[in-house]
Amino acid sequence: MSAYKTILVHADASRHAPARIELAARLAMAHEAHLTGAAMNGLPRFLYEGTELQVALQLAGEQMAVLERQAHDALDAFDAQCARLGVAAYERRQLNDDPEGGLILQARYADLLVVSQPDPDETRFTTLGDLPAYVTLNCARPVLVVPYAAAGMAYPPRAALVAWDGSPPATRAITAALPMLRRAGHVTLAIFNPGQRWGLHGEEPGADMALYLARHGVQVDVHTRDGVEDEGNALLSLAADRGAGLLVMGAYGHSRFRKLVLGGVTATVLSSMTIPVLLAH
Structure with a gap:
């Protein structure tokens, strides 16, 4: 990807929304992108197609008004924050x-989606509690997940860590993060246990991808390590050691009837991350 032209950010009533929106706004300003804030009332759109629900909605008019007001207020806060930060187009x-x-x-109409890591203390703000995983596995765009435990994240990052295993999801993540x-x-x-993925890395693991990144103007070095059993925690530890402000990785798993089955590395990172993580599936 050569540039971000449209960035989508989730706007809601969470206390973590300002940090999420601020990072999305700084991305939009740095890349001269259009920023879209989206707020939902919480009811799945397919319910609006049933006649039975129309009766229920009339009976629950006051509650519907509350939900609509919450979404409206979240977008008012989004507008105010964008104006305060100086976002040119939103x-x-x-x-x-x-x-x-x-x-x-x-x-579908954006180059990047920005959401927050779920806060266990705020499960009422999402119906699933695993919003980043669900949207990553089901949308066709890269997802930037902002940690709930961090605030005032700098952009651009001083350093970044890229997890490379030769897979299509990792390839998509790297391209999206360019x-x-x-x-x-x-x-x-970072390449862990390269010998376990025979035929994917060539004679010198990481050399081809490092060259690809260098040709795109990325200053990169290669870190390989064998004998890693817990790759998720190893990634998070390496990110801390390198002072990384961004982690880029492929996401693994599948979703069926909204039941998520995540790969172990993806699940570990999403549960324990303390820096923004860009995911692609």
């Missing part, structure tokens, strides 16, 4: 949908 979209369905739909990686001070390409 818009708001209020949708009759749940957060998962609404974001997946709107992400605009950010070019702006990072330095990038480390």
